[in-house]
Amino acid sequence: MKTKNALAWIALGCLVSTAGWAQKSAVQSIEEYRAMLQDGNPAELFEAKGEGLWKQKRGPKNASLEQCDLGKGPGVFKGVFVELPRYFADTKRVQDLESRLLTCMETLQGFNAAEIAKTPFGKGEQNNMTALATWIAAESKDMKFNLPQTHGQEKTFYEVGKRLFFQRAGSHDFSCASCHGQDDTRIRLQDLPNLTKNPGDGVGFAAWPAYRVSNGQMWGMQQRLNDCYRQQRFPYPGFASDATVALGVYLGVNSKGSASVAPAIKR
Structure with missing residues (x-):
């Protein structure tokens, strides 16, 4: 009887080990797939387009975005x-990258920020x-996140x-x-990071x-936050709304010290 019990426990241990190995193998396969794609990440095409748009004179005012202040002074984009997101004195608002770009496109180039915000993702000015x-x-890329938390609105x-x-x-x-x-x-073989604390680099x-x-x-x-709300079966939040910016502040502050890998590649 004892021999049978021992064999049963050994068999169970083998099953658990095999299941664990299969799970780990699936995760490793996904990471290897991403690594292979990273060498030719299509995001590079968007990078090139974005740099051109920054310098191109456009809009009703026929102006570029080269004097846009993203937090470090007009025209500074590195870092x-x-x-x-952070607080901006000129708008008296906490803004993330996309909402700040909206401000610059409106004030410098003469675009209608409200109309751009209403445009569907992937179309037109969006x-x-x-x-x-x-x-x-x-x-x-590779710089460490360090969102400011000195202004009262940033803390709020x-x-x-x-x-x-x-x-x-x-x-x-x-x-x-x-x-x-x-x-x-995890869900569908996809690891789900714990975002209530610093999840780590990238x-x-x-x-x-x-x-x-x-x-x-x-x-x-x-768009990432918009899709998260869709999966929660919530109404879609407004583009660059205070709600989405506030979530960005929470996630960004929690990521302090982590290195950015954006633009990344996802499944």
Whole structure:
């Protein structure tokens, strides 16, 4: 009887080990697939387009974006991505990269920011917005995130973002934390990082904008958050709304010290 029990425990151990190996192997395969694609990441095409758009004179005012202030002074783009969202005195608002670009496109080039915000993702000026965000993010690649938290609004936005992250609602009673609120979770062989704390270099907030291989699209952070709300069965948030910017502040502050790998490549 004891021999039978011992054999049963050995068999169970082998099954557990095999299952664990298969799970690890699947994750490793996905990472290897991403590594192979990274050498020819299509995001590079968006980077090139974004740099051209930054310098090109466009809009009703026939002006470029070369005097756009993204937080380090007019025309400075290196290193700004890892310090956004942040408070801007001229708009008296906390803004992320995309909402700040909207401000510059309106004030410098004469575009209608409200109309751009209403444009569907991947079309018209929204497509240009994604290209600009991709290029600017690339100019801060490998730099460490260090979002400011000195202004009162920046602190408020962090707390609002934290509440939104844990807010459960919708038909499925989901929240952001349902998928990203604990360690060692996954869905469809996809690891789900815990975003309530620093997830590490190039993970979560530190990986967007990113090219989505599954649909052949380049996504900025605004679209990433929009799709998260879709999966929670929430109404879509407004583009560059205070809600999405607040979530960006919460995720960005939690990523302090992590290196940006944006623009990354995703499944």
